[in-house]
Amino acid sequence: MPPVVVARDLVKKFEDLTAVDHISFDIEQGEIFGFLGPNGAGKSTVIRMIQCVSPVTSGRLEVLGMDVRERPREIKARLGVAPQDNNLDPDFNVIQNLTSYARYFGMPKDRAVRRANELLEFMQLEEKRTVMIEKLSGGMKRRLIVARALINDPDIIILDEPTTGLDPQARHLIWERVRQLKREGRTIILTTHYMDEAEQLCDRLVIMEQGKFLMEGTPRQMIADVVGDCVMEVIDADDEAERYLRTQGQQVERSADRLYVYSGECRTINQEFRRLYPEVYSVIRTATLEDVFLRLTGRRLRER
Amino acid sequence: MNLGRGAVAVWRRNADVFFKTWKTNFLPSIFEPLLYLVAMGLGFGGLVVGLTYAGQPIDYIRFLAPGLISISAMYGGFFECSYGSFVRMHYQKTFDAIVATPVSLEDVIVGEIMWGASKSLINSTIVLAVIALMGWLLFPAIQFTSLTLLLVPPITFLAGLLFSALAMIFTALVPNIDSFNYPFFLLITPMFLFGGTFFPISQLGAAEPFAYILPLTHTSLLIRDMSLGMSSPLDLLALVYVLVMTAATSYLAVRLMKKRLTR
Numbered sequence: 001m002p003p004v005v006v007a008r009d010l011v012k013k014f015e016d017l018t019a020v021d022h023i024s025f026d027i028e029q030g031e032i033f034g035f036l037g038p039n040g041a042g043k044s045t046v047i048r049m050i051q052c053v054s055p056v057t058s059g060r061l062e063v064l065g066m067d068v069r070e071r072p073r074e075i076k077a078r079l080g081v082a083p084q085d086n087n088l089d090p091d092f093n094v095i096q097n098l099t100s101y102a103r104y105f106g107m108p109k110d111r112a113v114r115r116a117n118e119l120l121e122f123m124q125l126e127e128k129r130t131v132m133i134e135k136l137s138g139g140m141k142r143r144l145i146v147a148r149a150l151i152n153d154p155d156i157i158i159l160d161e162p163t164t165g166l167d168p169q170a171r172h173l174i175w176e177r178v179r180q181l182k183r184e185g186r187t188i189i190l191t192t193h194y195m196d197e198a199e200q201l202c203d204r205l206v207i208m209e210q211g212k213f214l215m216e217g218t219p220r221q222m223i224a225d226v227v228g229d230c231v232m233e234v235i236d237a238d239d240e241a242e243r244y245l246r247t248q249g250q251q252v253e254r255s256a257d258r259l260y261v262y263s264g265e266c267r268t269i270n271q272e273f274r275r276l277y278p279e280v281y282s283v284i285r286t287a288t289l290e291d292v293f294l295r296l297t298g299r300r301l302r303e304r
Numbered sequence: 305m306n307l308g309r310g311a312v313a314v315w316r317r318n319a320d321v322f323f324k325t326w327k328t329n330f331l332p333s334i335f336e337p338l339l340y341l342v343a344m345g346l347g348f349g350g351l352v353v354g355l356t357y358a359g360q361p362i363d364y365i366r367f368l369a370p371g372l373i374s375i376s377a378m379y380g381g382f383f384e385c386s387y388g389s390f391v392r393m394h395y396q397k398t399f400d401a402i403v404a405t406p407v408s409l410e411d412v413i414v415g416e417i418m419w420g421a422s423k424s425l426i427n428s429t430i431v432l433a434v435i436a437l438m439g440w441l442l443f444p445a446i447q448f449t450s451l452t453l454l455l456v457p458p459i460t461f462l463a464g465l466l467f468s469a470l471a472m473i474f475t476a477l478v479p480n481i482d483s484f485n486y487p488f489f490l491l492i493t494p495m496f497l498f499g500g501t502f503f504p505i506s507q508l509g510a511a512e513p514f515a516y517i518l519p520l521t522h523t524s525l526l527i528r529d530m531s532l533g534m535s536s537p538l539d540l541l542a543l544v545y546v547l548v549m550t551a552a553t554s555y556l557a558v559r560l561m562k563k564r565l566t567r
Binding site for chain 2: 014048051053054055072073074076077079081083085086087088089090091092096100101103104105106152
């Protein structure tokens with residue numbers, strides 16, 4: 001099966017800023033593909049180009065085999081977009097938000113109502129059917145935005161920061177639904193600045209910074225390549241303990257009061273450290289994508 | 305131009321919202337003409353003697369009534385596509401949500417302008433109905449009997465397109481919602497006063513030609529002549545002016561909105 005999104009040498013320039021800087025990638029049918037990175041890295045700009053709402057400056061971008069410049073209407077008919085900002089229609093209630101949105105896809109009324117009811121059930125919003133948008137909690141609004149993105153039964157679902165600002169229960173419900181949508185065979189494109197979210201959901205991902213890819217691959221492979229399998233975390237180390245750890249010749253990162261020691265031998269280092277500095281708290285844990293990110297961007301910050 | 309049936313869906317969205325609360329939306333259109341007819345027509349009009357329009361003597365209130373229809377056609381579209389569209393575009397992000405579907409930005413702007421014109425049609429038809437009722441009940445001087453009266457609603461729709469597109473130009477340009485004070489103060493209020501609404505523009509003397517720059521002068525001329533069953537060669541010119549201006553402002557509005565919203 002050919003990739004559903006193909007980007008080659010893709011560039012997006014604003015007046016004096018290159019938001020997306022010569023990137024190339026393929027997104028395969030049926031996978032969850034993540035764009036990870038800090039705010040302003042260019043994730044949303046890539047998404048907006050895939051969505052055919054932001055004109056491409058240069059390079060090639062094809063979605064479902066169609067050029068975004070030539071066939072935006074056909075592409076948009078097969079995309080479902082859950083944007084980062086809440087742009088639900090405050091003049092309508094919950095179900096009307098779905099049915100009025102269905103009209104933009106040219107869907108007949110009776111089919112729209114049927115589909116809207118299915119989706120309210122899917123996102124656990126049946127009881128809020130006739131509630132106005134302003135009366136919904138943040139989590140409910142997000143769920144409704146995801147429901148709205150599914151109204152046209154899309155082949156590709158774009159989720160831009162789907163869980164920003166949500167409580168843990170609301171996040172987990174969204175994650176569960178995203179996995180379910182993947183099982184239905186849909187392709188999902190996700191942007192997030194939450195590492196745990198990317199690690200939980202993405203089959204493949206890219207880490208973006210300043211419009212470029214710092215790294216790409218599967219979460220597991222990235223962790224193995226950049227960090228190794230374990231991390232030693234030290235809390236409130238005094239200067240002497242920190243100096244000691246740094247002389248161990250390993251990669252050490254500081255983030256506020258914590259030190260992270262990345263090394264294949266972190267278990268041995270920890271044992272030795274415990275013996276020398278029994279009063280400092282340290283622990284060994286499994287490496288996560290957050291460590292990948294910290295190592296990649298931490299080093300960059302120091303180089304500047 | 306990338307225009308399709310999506311514009312109709314945008315129009316439907318606005319119409320649905322409007323008709324959900326139609327009772328409150330209709331109230332100003334019912335009461336405003338009543339107030340104007342009594343205050344200006346009866347109160348002020350009582351002082352006016354020897355008014356002539358197109359060479360014929362006319363009661364002031366009969367002169368005034370079609371002016372009120374023209375004013376409501378102007379405000380209906382201009383309000384809708386200035387404050388209304390700006391709120392939908394900027395605060396509610398409704399346009400962003402819509403352009404993520406197969407509907408294009410051009411569809412959105414054209415749909416908004418069509419809806420603004422519909423507001424003009426709805427509001428001024430209510431004003432026309434109120435005037436007709438008042439003419440029948442209280443002021444026999446404003447009984448409109450000519451068949452050309454039937455042309456008034458389509459003309460208010462056309463006028464609505466012009467004023468909506470004009471407003472949309474400002475919506476594309478203003479940095480924030482307070483800036484609409486400028487077009488209202490510099491354009492709409494002068495038209496309201498000098499656009500052939502409360503007195504014949506011939507009263508302006510040497511300044512009369514300047515009144516013909518104003519769109520309202522042309523739409524109010526058409527609406528008055530059709531209401532009163534009169535015609536003059538100026539009507540045709542006015543119609544041409546309105547059509548050309550509508551096309552020009554719509555084109556410019558779409559261009560400027562694309563510039564504002566495409567990033």
